[in-house]
Amino acid sequence: MLRPLADQEIRKPAGRTIMDYLNISVFSVHDPSDTSxxxxxxxxxxxxxxxxxDVKIFMIFTMAVTVLVTVTGNLLVILSIAHFKQLHTPTNHLILSLAMCDLLLGIFVMPPSAVRSVHGCWYFADVTCKLHTGMDIMLSTASIFHLMCVSAERFCAVCSPLTYRSRVRSATVLCMVSASWIVSAVFAYTIVFSELNLKGAEDFYNSQIRCMGGCHVFFSRGxxxxxxxxxFFIPGLIMFGIYSRIxxxxxGQARSIDFLTNQLRMASHRPGEFRYRTRKGTMTLAVxxxxxxxxxxxxxxxxxLDPFIDFSIPPALIDALVWFGYLNSALNPFIYAFLxxxxxxxxxxxxxGAVFNRNSCRIQLYS
Incomplete structure (x- = not known):
């Protein structure tokens, strides 16, 4: 997640003072005498x-369920792919690394973000705020980089099936995974610790945003x-283009593939089954x-958009959109289970418990 904003973050729309706006939230009590x-x-x-x-209980329950589902679901995905040898394929190795992103998000990012969202304060050290924010940015960036790598792998599998095995090897996948993690980590922590996000708006941030007990991630326009x-946007457009091409x-190849499959069906079922698994896997990953x-x-x-409209988007809305984004990490295991x-x-x-049986790792999950 690129911009985890606390509800207490200060905005300055026309006609209100900074202190007035601090009391504005869709989940807050509007009595001005209640100041804490x-x-x-x-x-x-x-x-x-x-x-x-009532609002606190609702928020805590919703966020706790999201964290629990995220951790449990992605842990099951990791165990499944890591344990069963039949699942040790290039596509599944990328899914394994993507599930690790979601698992780390559920363990290290969501719980502190939940405390901040419920109380509107950051009760941990400033360096912890930077580490948390850096990990948040890193994991969301790594997730979309992983998905971009998955798109490229699917493109090779569908569009160049004859050269797929020579192009996509274990070393290729390892390079993809390593690049996704390293580039994301360098990008995220460079922004956070060098404060490049403040460039061009340092005075506004220091006078209007910074305060004790907050963990703000403020971005200037540039x-x-x-x-x-x-x-987000460049990797997203690349993925959209790749899947459109796929x-x-x-x-265009459907008729010729069906014809070839029918010709070979009398000799073997494997070509048709392979084609089905390839198309099914591509559809699932597109979802x-x-x-x-x-x-x-x-x-x-x-x-x-927010910096260009004088930071007038309500903090409560941005916080809700952050958790809507977090929800993606909880949904992925359900997509795998369904498809x-x-x-x-x-x-x-x-x-x-059959996983503890001898040689369970060699069980054939599909023929």
């Missing part, structure tokens, strides 16, 4: 967002455009990419 700060004994402390007990394009190529884009597009549109028969079979084996 993150640190009452410290001057310059951020103002805490006051919420009713940095918002650059980071949003690199972390669709038209597969459509994964589509869900990712749906979940994160609203946030990144707001992120890139991948081998994953459903692997889940049954793991949950039933």
């Amino acid at each position: 700060f993150c640190y009452d004994s410290i001057n310059g402390s951020c103002q805490r967002i006051l919420r009713t007990l 940095s918002a455009v650059v980071t949003s394009m690199v972390s 669709y038209f190529v597969a459509r 994964v990419v589509g869900v990712f884009l749906i979940c994160w597009t609203p946030f990144f549109l707001c992120n890139i 991948y028969p081998w994953f459903r079979k692997a889940l049954h084996i793991i949950i039933s």
Whole structure:
């Protein structure tokens, strides 16, 4: 996630003072006499967002379920692919690394973000805020880079099936995975620790945004455009173009493939089965990419638009869009379970305890 904003982040629309706007939130209590700060004994402390007990319970329950589903679901995906030897394919290795992104997001990013969203304050150290923000940006960027690599791998599998095995090897996948993690980490932590996100708007940030007890990620106009394009829009357009090309190529080759499959059916069922698995896998991964884009597009549109409209988008809306993006990490295992028969079979084996049987790693999940 590129821009985790706390509800107490300060905005300055026309006609309101900064302190007035601090009390505005769709989940906050609007009585101006109820004023509380993150640190009452410290001057310059951020103002805490006051919420009713019912709202707090609802938020805590919703976020806890999201974290639990994210961690449990992606852990099952990782165990399935890592344990069963039949699943050790280039596509599944990329899915394994993508599931690791989602798992780390659920363990290290979502819980602190939930505390900040509920209380409107950051109660951890400043360096922890930077580490948390850097990991947040890194994991969201790595996720979309992984999906871009998956798109490229599917393009080779569908559009160049005869040269697929020579092009996509274990070393190729390892390079893709390593590049996705390293580039994302360097990009994210460079922005956070060098404060390039403030370039051109340092005075505004120091006078209007910075306060004790907050964990703000503020982007000036230039940095918002650059980071949003690199972390989301450019990879998203590349993936859209790749899958569009895959669709038209597969459509054009469908008749010839069906004819070849019918000719070989008397001798072997494997060509037809291979074609089915390839198309099924491509469709499933296209759904994964589509869900990712749906979940994160609203946030990144707001992120890139907000600096150009004087930061007038309500913080509560941005915080809600952040969690809508987080929801993507919880949905991926359900997509696999719904569309991948081998994953459903692997889940049954793991949950039933048969995974502890001798040579269970050699069980054939599909023929």
